[in-house]
Amino acid sequence: MKGVVLPALFYALTVFAVGFVLGTIRVLIVVPWIGETAALFAEIPIMIAVSFLVAKWVLSRWPVTPELKPRLAMGLVAFIVLMMCEAAISLTFFGNSFTDHLAHYLKPQAWPGLAGQLLFAAIPALILGVRPN
Template sequence: MARPALSPVGAGVLYFLILFACGVVLGTIRTLILAPTVGPVAAVALELPVMLGLSWIVAARLTRGRPALAGAGRRLVMGGLALILLLVAELALAALAFGQTPGAFLATLATPQGALGLAGQLGFGLIPWLQRVVARG
């Protein structure tokens, strides 16, 4: 049976939604359990490979067997849109759930754990494209 068509924009939105849901769950575990035990930097360092592994799996499942998502440019659109949506959602969550101003949110990115998390988010955005690069050898 053929897979339903999925545009780069649709794939980016779906990629974001799935990984954001995973991130909420893992972020809660990181914040409430890991960070108090091992510290914030180590907690992010433990969460990051899990999130990137999930990102790899989800991106592969979304793009497999979909010719509309085969090109490098289309995969960059997918990942780039997902990254933008993730950053906007995190900013909104910081403001609504934690009362942070945009400036305070941006300041957290300058901390070691924030910089590590941002690097992971950039990796998340690049994964759909990286999979194509790896597949082409």
Template sequence: MGRALKAGLAYFALIFAAGFALGTLRVLVLLPRMGEAVAVALELPVMLGLSWLAAGALIGRFAVPAGAARLAMGGAAFGLLMAAEVGVSVFALGRDIAGHFGHWATLPGAAGLAGQVAFGLIPWARR
């Protein structure tokens, strides 16, 4: 399982960095022009495509076997992503914890959460 956890850490780091860059563009460029729902809808397929590519590359690099090990890889990455999202939401955006979780009740928040769950499952889904 050590390889799976290392791969999960790398997977999280790559996608979090990409998400931070694309999220900045989403907030500064797309959101003011199109609204949050459209901005998230445009960003989400790009992030999932990058996740698919990154997961495949890291599965090969770390030789993560199919099945439970890939589920562990995605689960570790998902857990790290959820922790990082709370940190950014609270410390950078000034939301409280209730506001962070409450955002999931909105269309953009629910779409983002669905994308994050998909991100966590992609390593397992890769053949």
């Protein structure tokens, strides 16, 4: 577990930073143009591609064993970090309570984004062939 924390942090924080920028563009520019649902469905494949590229880059530089358990552990740690970052943004910038933030994930319109986040968590395990240089 110890060897997956740093790569997981780098993976999660890098993808979160890209998602923060894309999410801002989505909310301010794309949503008024095509609507919330269409904008979300347009953003998800981009974020999955970003997640794949970042995971591949991270795994080519950090010695996370190319076996299922360590890669799943990396994905789990990254998912937890990502969700903590999302909660921090929700509470800090949008004034939501933690309960309100969690309740958002129970709404059907949040499920595609959550599915994308779960896929983000699985990506390190899905690319087992990537080894450190």
